[in-house]
Amino acid sequence: MPDRERVGFIGLGLMGRPMALNLLKAGYPLVVYSRSQGPVDVLAKAGAEVAEGPAGVARRCKVVITMVPDSPDVEQVLEGPGGVFQGMQPGTILIDMSSISPVVTRRLAAAAKERGAAMLDAPVSGGEIGAIDGTLSIMVGGDAEALEKVRPILNVMGNPERVVHIGESGAGQICKVCNQMAIGGALAVVSELMALARKAGVDPAKVREALLGGFAASRVLEVHGQRMLDGNYKPGFKASLYDKDMGIALQTARAHNVPVPVTAVVAQLVNRMMAAGQGDADYSALATVLFDLAGLPSTFRDPNS
Numbered sequence: 001m002p003d004r005e006r007v008g009f010i011g012l013g014l015m016g017r018p019m020a021l022n023l024l025k026a027g028y029p030l031v032v033y034s035r036s037q038g039p040v041d042v043l044a045k046a047g048a049e050v051a052e053g054p055a056g057v058a059r060r061c062k063v064v065i066t067m068v069p070d071s072p073d074v075e076q077v078l079e080g081p082g083g084v085f086q087g088m089q090p091g092t093i094l095i096d097m098s099s100i101s102p103v104v105t106r107r108l109a110a111a112a113k114e115r116g117a118a119m120l121d122a123p124v125s126g127g128e129i130g131a132i133d134g135t136l137s138i139m140v141g142g143d144a145e146a147l148e149k150v151r152p153i154l155n156v157m158g159n160p161e162r163v164v165h166i167g168e169s170g171a172g173q174i175c176k177v178c179n180q181m182a183i184g185g186a187l188a189v190v191s192e193l194m195a196l197a198r199k200a201g202v203d204p205a206k207v208r209e210a211l212l213g214g215f216a217a218s219r220v221l222e223v224h225g226q227r228m229l230d231g232n233y234k235p236g237f238k239a240s241l242y243d244k245d246m247g248i249a250l251q252t253a254r255a256h257n258v259p260v261p262v263t264a265v266v267a268q269l270v271n272r273m274m275a276a277g278q279g280d281a282d283y284s285a286l287a288t289v290l291f292d293l294a295g296l297p298s299t300f301r302d303p304n305s
Contacts, residue, residue, distance in 0.1 A: 004028060007153060008061035010054055010077055010084070011098070012039035014235065015124070016067035018131040019097070019157045021046060026156040031060045054078070055087030062092045063150055070244055071100040078108055090116035093146050095154070097138070099123045099241075101248055102170040102177070103255070109142060109169040118146035121169065122154065123176035127236040130158075137162040139179070141172030177252050180245040184266035186220040191287035194228050195294040205229050224284035233278075233285040240279035243270045 004027055009020040012034035020043055024030050030048040033056065034040050044050050051057040054077045058064055064084055066077055074096055078084045084094065094112055096105065096119065105121045112119040120142035130136040136158040140147050147154075147165055154163045166175045193211075197204040208225045211217060227233060246267040253260040272289045273279070288298045 005063055005153070006031065006061050008032070008051070008057035008064040009043075009048075009067070010034065010057055010064065011067035011073075012036070012043060013067070013069070014128055014238070015131045016097075017042065018128070019065075019067065019136075020048070022131075022134045022156050023153065024048060028153065028156070031057050033057050053082040054080075054084045055082045058084040058087035058089070058092065062089055063095065063153065064088075064092060065095045065097060065153075067097045069098065069241060071104040071248075074098050074100050074108065075104065079111070085111070085115060088112075088115060088117055092117040093150055094119040095122050095150060096120070097122045097124055097157075099176050099180075099245055099248070100173060102173040102252060105141070105173045106170040118143050119169070120146055120150070121172040123172055124158065125176070125179050126158075129236060135159045135162075137179075138164070139172040139175035140165050141167055141174070142169045173248075174252065177245070177249045180242070181249050181260065181263045181266075183220060184242075184246065184249075184270075185262050186218055187224060187284060187286055188262075188266050188269060188290070190218075190221050190225050191228065191290040194225065194287060195290050195296060198291070198296055199294055224287075227282065227284045228287040233281040233288075235280060235282045237283055238279065239270065239273050239281050239283040239285060242283035243267075243274050243279070246270050 006029040007023055008031045010033050012020060017039045020030060020032060024046050031051050032040060032043045032048045033051045033054055040050055066074055068074055068077060094117055109119040120140055122138050122140045124136040124138050126136040134157055138154050138158040144165055166172050194204045197207045211221055249263050250267055269286055269289050273285060278285050291298050
């Protein structure tokens with residue numbers, strides 16, 4: 001694939017906007033569309049073309065990336081009125097980088113194939129910082145040949161060593177489910193140990209420092225542990241999106257008859273955040289739920305204030 005293949009990008013939210021900007025910086029001509037006008041204006045100012053809708057993106061590009069919140073959003077963008085499928089050219093490669101249901105992914109990939117296109121599911125991990133820095137981990141499901149054609153594009157948005165072909169269609173989304181389960185378990189336990197240290201009158205910052213030097217070290221302890229110490233829950237990944245991901249995890253586990261008791265508990269803790277109106281905070285604000293259960297003062301500050 002030529003280095004400067006025109007790329008379509010649909011969905012310019014917290015993650016999509018920096019990902020698209022990185023493609024522009026790497027020299028890829030870009031055609032963009034998003035429901036919110038603000039980020040579209042930012043990309044247009046940076047040199048992107050603006051399409052009137054998803055079908056308009058597909059008419060101009062044979063590589064189309066989608067980065068939207070949930071399964072119904074991807075379905076609407078692809079299959080809805082004025083969707084990608086209505087403007088798509090034969091030989092198009094669709095790259096859905098959203099985190100959605102593996103079942104929906106497989107159905108949409110089959111529908112794309114019937115229309116002469118290939119669809120890759122390529123969800124990411126790394127949060128807003130990874131999107132800005134172009135260091136995301138990208139978990140890819142779908143046709144291996146199609147992946148190799150667009151790998152240079154994915155390498156711009158992610159760490160080339162972490163662009164991994166997981167397997168057939170839907171495998172990328174399964175991997176993302178596993179990723180969110182692993183993060184959730186670690187996040188809950190880090191929250192608990194911070195609560196325990198505080199309740200026992202021990203400096204939680206010193207506890208974190210010591211643990212980072214041993215076998216208990218993790219990115220969750222490093223990054224989100226610091227957030228808990230600072231009470232800084234400005235969103236790098238919104239709790240409302242993590243709540244959605246936990247729902248997908250439980251549904252996927254049930255579909256495969258896999259008991260996930262730890263994930264189920266984490267999902268309930270995240271649901272408590274939703275009930276408390278914390279959906280716009282970073283998902284690491286899960287710590288405030290554990291602090292509250294321990295009878296500790298919450299360090300939560302409204303990220304919108």
